[in-house]
Amino acid sequence: MLAKLQLKYPESKLYTVPPAKEDPDTLWLTTETNEEFLAIPKHLLTQSEAELLCTLFSEAAPLQSWQNDTADSRSWHDFLFDGSSLELDIPPKEQFRIIQFSIREKVDNDLLKEAFRSIFAEQAIIVFTSSGTGAIVEKKTEWSLPDEELLSAAAVIEGDFFVSPAFFIGRFYSLNDQFHSSFKQEQNLFSFAEKNFAKGRVFTFPSTFPSFVLQHVPKQTKTSMFADILQLFAEDEELKKTIKTYLENQSNTSQTAKVLFMHRNSVQYRIDKFIEKIGIDIKTFQGALTVYLACLEFDEDDNMEE
The missing domain is CATH 3.30.70.270 (Reverse transcriptase/Diguanylate cyclase domain)
Known part of the structure; x- marks a missing residue:
């Protein structure tokens, strides 16, 4: 957003750090996450423009106040x-x-x-x-x-x-x-x-990197390769919840049952049902990794719909 605003004011500069001290000649703006800082010379702005920008963005305080x-x-x-x-x-x-x-x-x-x-x-x-x-x-x-x-x-x-x-x-x-x-x-x-x-x-790093990598795979590729798994999860979200919880608990059936407040035999039944329908053995490392990525992709699609 600030990068687009910079195009309107070519003399402005974009930074990743806030101002080191008070700067009366510059309007410093930042985003809610404080990831970027835009310095706009005040002589480029009318009073109404400055007021509007301060309404749309946060005015960045100098570093010395932090x-x-x-x-x-x-x-x-x-x-x-x-x-x-x-x-x-x-x-x-x-x-x-x-x-x-x-x-x-x-x-x-x-x-x-x-x-x-x-x-x-x-x-x-x-x-x-x-x-x-x-x-x-x-x-x-x-x-x-x-x-x-x-x-x-x-x-x-x-x-x-x-x-x-x-x-x-x-x-x-x-x-x-x-x-x-x-x-x-x-x-x-x-x-x-x-x-x-x-x-x-x-x-x-371990909790974010799989999703980070998955984001860089073309959407069409993910949709095609995970099609049957995503369809099954869409039809039975409780099954998806069980499978993901199982994988996130080191493929431990007893621990999964404890987390989901289910009987161990019920968890095992769902796991066997999934393996039979999809044909991927999630008890192996490669199978578990593949299906876990499918779980992440399903969650991402679900969040986008919301």
Whole structure:
């Protein structure tokens, strides 16, 4: 959207980071997700145009107001989001991961920072890129937060602040030449997850990558190759729910029955029914992977219809 607006004002510039400080001569606009920032010289705008743009978009606050108030947080911000060198003395064997966070509702960053401090280890560094969005830099230690605990923490933040937080848990990497490019790919995955997984709170590389890959397969190819599976799911969505739950629970029939509040024999009957009708054995790795991709494609089509 901002890229299209830039065409109307050729002298404007599009950025991925907000202004570093107050700029009285420029109108800085951003989207709800704070992924892009458009700087428009104010001399190009009439007062009514400026008022209209501020109604359609959010006016971006300067970075200095977002509480990157330590040398470490500023250095990590410049490294992650500006491509600068990391001006910190870090041993080469240490590994770090980046946990991205995004809260669309307005939230006080000081309170949010306090909440994060109670969740993460003391050495974690909190970096803001806007109000309610940013990253948490976590060093790999025996106290690194497990994924399931972050899911619980997200629920606590949602309840305490009446907001809808989303997190992307990055993988641990050494601070080598590949670190920055790996983080950029994780940014792409987080952006994809926020746009395509409305119900999710906490995302990871394994939870988003299959759908990300599937999106790049031509629609006609997916429709053709999954035709019989999609048709069966459309006719019996309870069967689809059972199959997907089974695959997401490591093909464990007992665990699937527990999650779905069903008898184990009922789950097994549905699995056998599916295998008989489709002819793909989902008890094998290749069969499970193929059908799981079909489940994701069915969900995507279902969401589009809604």
